[in-house]
Amino acid sequence: MGELKALLEASSLDADQVLARLKSLLGGTPFQDLIEPLEEKLNDFDYEQALVKLSHLKKRLGLKDQA
Numbered sequence: 001m002g003e004l005k006a007l008l009e010a011s012s013l014d015a016d017q018v019l020a021r022l023k024s025l026l027g028g029t030p031f032q033d034l035i036e037p038l039e040e041k042l043n044d045f046d047y048e049q050a051l052v053k054l055s056h057l058k059k060r061l062g063l064k065d066q067a
Contacts, residue, residue, distance in 0.1 A: 023039065
């Protein structure tokens with residue numbers, strides 16, 4: 001998730017590839033529904049809001065945001 005965060009912060013188009021890997025890992029889990037809003041923001045090139053959605057996902061997974 002750190003890689004995805006870094007790519008989003010850099011507004012990198014490579015973020016979609018990392019998101020696809022994350023989506024495959026979380027597919028079929030209760031966290032799958034949290035990926036969809038993140039994916040929507042990424043598809044809209046709204047990297048700032050995608051970072052917000054990623055932070056929410058990390059919190060739900062019990063992971064801490066690192067500065």
